Amino acid sequence: MADDTAWTDLDRPPLNALALGRALVAPGGWAALDVVADTGSTNADLLEAARTGAPDRTVLVAEHQGTGRGRHARTWSSPPRAGLALSVLLRTTGVPVSQLGWLPLLAGVAVVDVLRRVAEVDAVLKWPNDVLIGGRKVAGILAEVAVTSPEPAVVVGVGLNVSLRTDELPVPEATSLTLAGAALTDRDPLLRALLRELGDREREWRAGGGDPAAGLAQDYRARCSTLGQDVRVVLPHGGELLGRAVRIDDDGRLVVRDGSGIEHVLSAGDVTHVRLAGR
Structure with a gap:
Protein backbone atom coordinates (compact mmCIF):
# COMPACT_ATOMS: atom_id res chain seq x y z
CA MET A 1 0.00 0.00 0.00
CA ARG A 223 -18.92 9.16 -28.03
CA CYS A 224 -16.29 9.53 -30.77
CA SER A 225 -15.83 13.14 -31.88
CA THR A 226 -13.54 12.09 -34.75
CA LEU A 227 -16.46 10.81 -36.83
CA GLY A 228 -17.70 13.23 -39.46
CA GLN A 229 -14.59 15.41 -39.19
CA ASP A 230 -12.06 16.30 -41.86
CA VAL A 231 -8.83 14.81 -40.52
CA ARG A 232 -5.13 14.67 -41.18
CA VAL A 233 -3.70 11.26 -40.38
CA VAL A 234 0.04 11.09 -39.71
CA LEU A 235 1.36 7.65 -40.65
CA PRO A 236 4.32 5.92 -38.95
CA HIS A 237 6.52 6.08 -42.06
CA GLY A 238 6.07 9.85 -42.25
CA GLY A 239 3.33 10.07 -44.86
CA GLU A 240 -0.02 11.76 -44.40
CA LEU A 241 -3.59 11.01 -45.33
CA LEU A 242 -6.16 13.77 -45.70
CA GLY A 243 -9.84 12.95 -45.75
CA ARG A 244 -13.05 12.65 -43.79
CA ALA A 245 -13.53 10.17 -40.95
CA VAL A 246 -16.69 8.42 -42.10
CA ARG A 247 -17.10 5.48 -39.72
CA ILE A 248 -15.67 3.08 -37.17
CA ASP A 249 -15.98 -0.50 -38.46
CA ASP A 250 -16.86 -3.57 -36.39
CA ASP A 251 -13.17 -4.21 -35.73
CA GLY A 252 -12.73 -0.77 -34.18
CA ARG A 253 -10.82 0.57 -37.18
CA LEU A 254 -11.19 4.12 -38.50
CA VAL A 255 -12.38 4.50 -42.09
CA VAL A 256 -11.19 7.70 -43.80
CA ARG A 257 -12.47 8.73 -47.24
CA ASP A 258 -9.94 10.80 -49.18
CA GLY A 259 -10.66 13.52 -51.73
CA SER A 260 -10.86 10.95 -54.55
CA GLY A 261 -13.56 8.99 -52.75
CA ILE A 262 -11.22 6.12 -51.83
CA GLU A 263 -11.79 4.70 -48.37
CA HIS A 264 -8.77 3.84 -46.23
CA VAL A 265 -9.22 1.46 -43.29
CA LEU A 266 -6.81 2.25 -40.47
CA SER A 267 -6.03 0.28 -37.33
CA ALA A 268 -4.48 2.03 -34.33
CA GLY A 269 -1.10 0.57 -35.21
CA ASP A 270 -1.25 2.13 -38.69
CA VAL A 271 -1.25 5.74 -37.49
CA THR A 272 0.82 8.05 -35.34
CA HIS A 273 -1.68 10.92 -35.01
CA VAL A 274 -5.17 11.80 -36.11
CA ARG A 275 -5.72 15.55 -36.11
CA LEU A 276 -8.48 17.77 -37.39
CA ALA A 277 -7.61 19.06 -40.84
CA GLY A 278 -5.82 22.40 -40.70
CA ARG A 279 -4.26 21.81 -37.27
Whole structure:
Protein backbone atom coordinates (compact mmCIF):
# COMPACT_ATOMS: atom_id res chain seq x y z
CA MET A 1 0.00 0.00 0.00
CA ALA A 2 1.06 3.59 -0.52
CA ASP A 3 2.87 5.38 2.29
CA ASP A 4 0.55 8.22 3.33
CA THR A 5 2.93 9.75 5.87
CA ALA A 6 5.17 11.86 3.61
CA TRP A 7 2.71 14.00 1.65
CA THR A 8 2.64 17.74 2.26
CA ASP A 9 0.46 19.22 -0.51
CA LEU A 10 -2.90 19.72 1.21
CA ASP A 11 -4.60 20.20 -2.17
CA ARG A 12 -3.43 16.75 -3.26
CA PRO A 13 -4.10 14.23 -0.49
CA PRO A 14 -3.18 10.58 -0.99
CA LEU A 15 -5.68 7.96 -2.01
CA ASN A 16 -7.28 5.98 0.80
CA ALA A 17 -5.99 2.56 -0.18
CA LEU A 18 -7.79 0.63 2.58
CA ALA A 19 -11.17 2.18 1.82
CA LEU A 20 -10.70 1.65 -1.91
CA GLY A 21 -9.88 -1.99 -1.34
CA ARG A 22 -12.95 -2.53 0.86
CA ALA A 23 -15.19 -0.89 -1.74
CA LEU A 24 -13.80 -2.45 -4.89
CA VAL A 25 -12.26 -5.85 -4.12
CA ALA A 26 -14.54 -8.91 -4.14
CA PRO A 27 -17.93 -7.17 -3.65
CA GLY A 28 -16.82 -4.57 -6.17
CA GLY A 29 -15.83 -7.19 -8.72
CA TRP A 30 -12.05 -6.80 -8.63
CA ALA A 31 -9.75 -9.55 -7.33
CA ALA A 32 -6.98 -7.38 -5.89
CA LEU A 33 -6.12 -3.69 -5.65
CA ASP A 34 -2.81 -2.18 -4.61
CA VAL A 35 -1.84 1.48 -4.32
CA VAL A 36 1.89 2.25 -4.46
CA ALA A 37 3.60 5.55 -3.78
CA ASP A 38 5.85 5.50 -6.82
CA THR A 39 6.70 3.32 -9.79
CA GLY A 40 8.04 3.59 -13.28
CA SER A 41 5.01 2.21 -15.09
CA THR A 42 1.92 0.49 -13.72
CA ASN A 43 1.49 -1.24 -17.08
CA ALA A 44 5.02 -2.66 -16.96
CA ASP A 45 4.52 -3.83 -13.39
CA LEU A 46 1.26 -5.62 -14.17
CA LEU A 47 2.65 -7.19 -17.35
CA GLU A 48 5.35 -8.77 -15.21
CA ALA A 49 2.78 -9.77 -12.59
CA ALA A 50 0.67 -11.41 -15.29
CA ARG A 51 3.59 -13.59 -16.30
CA THR A 52 4.03 -14.76 -12.72
CA GLY A 53 0.39 -15.69 -12.17
CA ALA A 54 -1.41 -12.58 -10.92
CA PRO A 55 -5.17 -13.17 -10.97
CA ASP A 56 -7.68 -11.86 -13.43
CA ARG A 57 -9.01 -8.38 -12.54
CA THR A 58 -5.96 -7.23 -10.58
CA VAL A 59 -5.64 -3.43 -10.20
CA LEU A 60 -2.48 -1.41 -9.63
CA VAL A 61 -2.61 2.33 -8.87
CA ALA A 62 0.40 4.62 -8.48
CA GLU A 63 0.43 7.97 -6.72
CA HIS A 64 3.34 8.89 -8.97
CA GLN A 65 4.42 7.24 -12.21
CA GLY A 66 7.78 8.32 -13.55
CA THR A 67 7.85 6.63 -16.94
CA GLY A 68 4.25 5.89 -17.80
CA ARG A 69 3.81 4.51 -21.29
CA GLY A 70 1.67 5.78 -24.13
CA ARG A 71 1.19 4.74 -27.73
CA HIS A 72 4.30 4.52 -29.93
CA ALA A 73 6.63 4.36 -26.89
CA ARG A 74 5.75 7.88 -25.72
CA THR A 75 6.13 8.56 -22.00
CA TRP A 76 3.58 10.10 -19.66
CA SER A 77 4.06 11.52 -16.18
CA SER A 78 2.56 14.09 -13.83
CA PRO A 79 3.32 15.49 -10.36
CA PRO A 80 2.60 13.14 -7.43
CA ARG A 81 -1.11 12.79 -6.60
CA ALA A 82 -2.10 15.22 -9.38
CA GLY A 83 -3.85 12.56 -11.44
CA LEU A 84 -4.88 8.95 -11.61
CA ALA A 85 -2.39 6.43 -12.97
CA LEU A 86 -3.76 2.92 -12.95
CA SER A 87 -3.62 -0.37 -14.79
CA VAL A 88 -5.90 -3.40 -14.71
CA LEU A 89 -5.03 -6.99 -15.61
CA LEU A 90 -7.72 -8.82 -17.57
CA ARG A 91 -7.53 -12.53 -18.40
CA THR A 92 -10.25 -12.51 -21.04
CA THR A 93 -11.25 -16.17 -21.04
CA GLY A 94 -13.66 -16.99 -23.84
CA VAL A 95 -12.91 -13.91 -25.92
CA PRO A 96 -11.25 -14.50 -29.32
CA VAL A 97 -7.83 -12.91 -29.68
CA SER A 98 -9.15 -11.05 -32.73
CA GLN A 99 -11.48 -9.04 -30.45
CA LEU A 100 -8.92 -7.92 -27.87
CA GLY A 101 -8.31 -4.69 -29.77
CA TRP A 102 -11.67 -3.50 -28.46
CA LEU A 103 -10.43 -3.38 -24.86
CA PRO A 104 -8.75 0.07 -25.02
CA LEU A 105 -11.81 1.42 -26.83
CA LEU A 106 -14.04 -0.08 -24.12
CA ALA A 107 -11.89 1.63 -21.50
CA GLY A 108 -12.26 4.91 -23.36
CA VAL A 109 -16.04 4.64 -23.27
CA ALA A 110 -15.89 3.93 -19.53
CA VAL A 111 -13.69 6.98 -18.85
CA VAL A 112 -15.90 9.28 -20.92
CA ASP A 113 -19.07 8.10 -19.20
CA VAL A 114 -17.60 8.57 -15.72
CA LEU A 115 -16.29 12.05 -16.52
CA ARG A 116 -19.63 13.09 -17.94
CA ARG A 117 -21.65 11.65 -15.06
CA VAL A 118 -19.43 12.26 -12.03
CA ALA A 119 -17.20 15.19 -13.01
CA GLU A 120 -19.92 16.83 -15.14
CA VAL A 121 -17.62 17.71 -18.03
CA ASP A 122 -18.30 17.31 -21.74
CA ALA A 123 -15.77 14.55 -22.41
CA VAL A 124 -15.48 12.87 -25.81
CA LEU A 125 -13.24 10.32 -27.49
CA LYS A 126 -10.70 11.00 -30.19
CA TRP A 127 -10.05 7.79 -32.09
CA PRO A 128 -8.71 5.44 -30.98
CA ASN A 129 -8.69 6.11 -27.23
CA ASP A 130 -7.71 9.65 -26.23
CA VAL A 131 -10.22 11.40 -23.98
CA LEU A 132 -10.72 15.11 -24.71
CA ILE A 133 -12.44 18.03 -23.03
CA GLY A 134 -12.83 21.10 -25.22
CA GLY A 135 -10.45 19.63 -27.78
CA ARG A 136 -7.68 19.09 -25.19
CA LYS A 137 -6.46 15.74 -23.92
CA VAL A 138 -7.38 14.90 -20.34
CA ALA A 139 -6.77 11.14 -20.38
CA GLY A 140 -4.97 8.51 -22.39
CA ILE A 141 -5.31 4.75 -22.52
CA LEU A 142 -2.87 2.02 -23.47
CA ALA A 143 -3.54 -1.73 -23.72
CA GLU A 144 -0.71 -4.24 -23.87
CA VAL A 145 -0.81 -8.02 -24.22
CA ALA A 146 1.15 -10.26 -21.87
CA VAL A 147 2.15 -13.61 -23.30
CA THR A 148 0.79 -16.07 -20.77
CA SER A 149 -0.54 -19.61 -20.86
CA PRO A 150 -3.02 -20.94 -21.78
CA GLU A 151 -4.52 -17.63 -22.96
CA PRO A 152 -3.08 -14.14 -23.32
CA ALA A 153 -3.74 -11.56 -20.65
CA VAL A 154 -4.28 -7.88 -21.40
CA VAL A 155 -3.14 -4.98 -19.25
CA VAL A 156 -5.11 -1.77 -19.78
CA GLY A 157 -3.58 1.42 -18.42
CA VAL A 158 -5.36 4.73 -17.85
CA GLY A 159 -3.72 8.08 -17.14
CA LEU A 160 -6.11 10.88 -16.13
CA ASN A 161 -5.07 14.48 -15.42
CA VAL A 162 -7.02 15.60 -12.36
CA SER A 163 -5.53 18.65 -10.60
CA LEU A 164 -2.67 19.67 -12.90
CA ARG A 165 -2.18 23.40 -13.26
CA THR A 166 -1.34 25.06 -16.56
CA ASP A 167 2.40 25.13 -15.86
CA GLU A 168 2.33 21.41 -15.02
CA LEU A 169 0.72 20.17 -18.23
CA PRO A 170 2.95 17.83 -20.26
CA VAL A 171 2.03 19.56 -23.55
CA PRO A 172 0.04 22.71 -24.39
CA GLU A 173 -2.70 20.59 -25.97
CA ALA A 174 -3.48 18.87 -22.66
CA THR A 175 -5.87 19.83 -19.88
CA SER A 176 -6.98 18.59 -16.47
CA LEU A 177 -10.30 18.24 -14.69
CA THR A 178 -9.44 21.26 -12.52
CA LEU A 179 -8.66 23.44 -15.54
CA ALA A 180 -11.85 22.24 -17.27
CA GLY A 181 -13.98 23.33 -14.30
CA ALA A 182 -15.05 19.83 -13.28
CA ALA A 183 -17.67 19.47 -10.57
CA LEU A 184 -15.55 16.83 -8.83
CA THR A 185 -11.77 16.56 -8.57
CA ASP A 186 -11.52 14.25 -5.55
CA ARG A 187 -9.52 11.29 -6.83
CA ASP A 188 -11.06 8.68 -4.48
CA PRO A 189 -14.63 8.85 -5.83
CA LEU A 190 -13.32 9.32 -9.35
CA LEU A 191 -11.27 6.13 -9.07
CA ARG A 192 -14.16 4.19 -7.53
CA ALA A 193 -16.53 5.29 -10.27
CA LEU A 194 -14.01 4.54 -13.01
CA LEU A 195 -13.20 1.04 -11.79
CA ARG A 196 -16.86 0.18 -11.31
CA GLU A 197 -17.78 1.42 -14.78
CA LEU A 198 -14.81 -0.30 -16.40
CA GLY A 199 -15.48 -3.52 -14.51
CA ASP A 200 -19.16 -3.60 -15.44
CA ARG A 201 -18.50 -2.87 -19.10
CA GLU A 202 -15.70 -5.41 -19.40
CA ARG A 203 -17.76 -8.10 -17.66
CA GLU A 204 -20.67 -7.54 -20.05
CA TRP A 205 -18.36 -7.52 -23.07
CA ARG A 206 -16.62 -10.71 -21.94
CA ALA A 207 -19.95 -12.45 -21.29
CA GLY A 208 -20.88 -11.71 -24.91
CA GLY A 209 -17.68 -13.32 -26.18
CA GLY A 210 -16.14 -9.96 -27.02
CA ASP A 211 -18.68 -9.25 -29.75
CA PRO A 212 -18.74 -5.45 -30.21
CA ALA A 213 -22.10 -5.70 -31.93
CA ALA A 214 -23.57 -6.42 -28.48
CA GLY A 215 -23.56 -2.67 -27.84
CA LEU A 216 -19.95 -1.63 -27.40
CA ALA A 217 -19.41 -0.54 -31.00
CA GLN A 218 -22.54 1.60 -30.97
CA ASP A 219 -21.59 3.17 -27.64
CA TYR A 220 -18.10 3.95 -28.88
CA ARG A 221 -19.34 5.59 -32.08
CA ALA A 222 -21.78 7.75 -30.10
CA ARG A 223 -18.92 9.16 -28.03
CA CYS A 224 -16.29 9.53 -30.77
CA SER A 225 -15.83 13.14 -31.88
CA THR A 226 -13.54 12.09 -34.75
CA LEU A 227 -16.46 10.81 -36.83
CA GLY A 228 -17.70 13.23 -39.46
CA GLN A 229 -14.59 15.41 -39.19
CA ASP A 230 -12.06 16.30 -41.86
CA VAL A 231 -8.83 14.81 -40.52
CA ARG A 232 -5.13 14.67 -41.18
CA VAL A 233 -3.70 11.26 -40.38
CA VAL A 234 0.04 11.09 -39.71
CA LEU A 235 1.36 7.65 -40.65
CA PRO A 236 4.32 5.92 -38.95
CA HIS A 237 6.52 6.08 -42.06
CA GLY A 238 6.07 9.85 -42.25
CA GLY A 239 3.33 10.07 -44.86
CA GLU A 240 -0.02 11.76 -44.40
CA LEU A 241 -3.59 11.01 -45.33
CA LEU A 242 -6.16 13.77 -45.70
CA GLY A 243 -9.84 12.95 -45.75
CA ARG A 244 -13.05 12.65 -43.79
CA ALA A 245 -13.53 10.17 -40.95
CA VAL A 246 -16.69 8.42 -42.10
CA ARG A 247 -17.10 5.48 -39.72
CA ILE A 248 -15.67 3.08 -37.17
CA ASP A 249 -15.98 -0.50 -38.46
CA ASP A 250 -16.86 -3.57 -36.39
CA ASP A 251 -13.17 -4.21 -35.73
CA GLY A 252 -12.73 -0.77 -34.18
CA ARG A 253 -10.82 0.57 -37.18
CA LEU A 254 -11.19 4.12 -38.50
CA VAL A 255 -12.38 4.50 -42.09
CA VAL A 256 -11.19 7.70 -43.80
CA ARG A 257 -12.47 8.73 -47.24
CA ASP A 258 -9.94 10.80 -49.18
CA GLY A 259 -10.66 13.52 -51.73
CA SER A 260 -10.86 10.95 -54.55
CA GLY A 261 -13.56 8.99 -52.75
CA ILE A 262 -11.22 6.12 -51.83
CA GLU A 263 -11.79 4.70 -48.37
CA HIS A 264 -8.77 3.84 -46.23
CA VAL A 265 -9.22 1.46 -43.29
CA LEU A 266 -6.81 2.25 -40.47
CA SER A 267 -6.03 0.28 -37.33
CA ALA A 268 -4.48 2.03 -34.33
CA GLY A 269 -1.10 0.57 -35.21
CA ASP A 270 -1.25 2.13 -38.69
CA VAL A 271 -1.25 5.74 -37.49
CA THR A 272 0.82 8.05 -35.34
CA HIS A 273 -1.68 10.92 -35.01
CA VAL A 274 -5.17 11.80 -36.11
CA ARG A 275 -5.72 15.55 -36.11
CA LEU A 276 -8.48 17.77 -37.39
CA ALA A 277 -7.61 19.06 -40.84
CA GLY A 278 -5.82 22.40 -40.70
CA ARG A 279 -4.26 21.81 -37.27
